[in-house]
Amino acid sequence: MLYSMKISQDIRREHGASQAEIEEGMAQKAKEFAAAGNRVYLPIAE
Numbered sequence: 212m213l214y215s216m217k218i219s220q221d222i223r224r225e226h227g228a229s230q231a232e233i234e235e236g237m238a239q240k241a242k243e244f245a246a247a248g249n250r251v252y253l254p255i256a257e
Contacts, residue, residue, distance in 0.1 A: 222236035 218240060222233060226232040226236035
């Protein structure tokens with residue numbers, strides 16, 4: 212499964228299926244992404 216699809220499914224499962232809830236969940240994921248450094252590829256943890 213593509214990771215972007217997994218994120219969308221997680222948001223629907225955690226935040227509901229209404230458009231407002233989905234947008235709120237996406238905003239939360241965007242903040243998490245920014246906090247992680249806005250990097251798509253992260254270094255492999257040892």
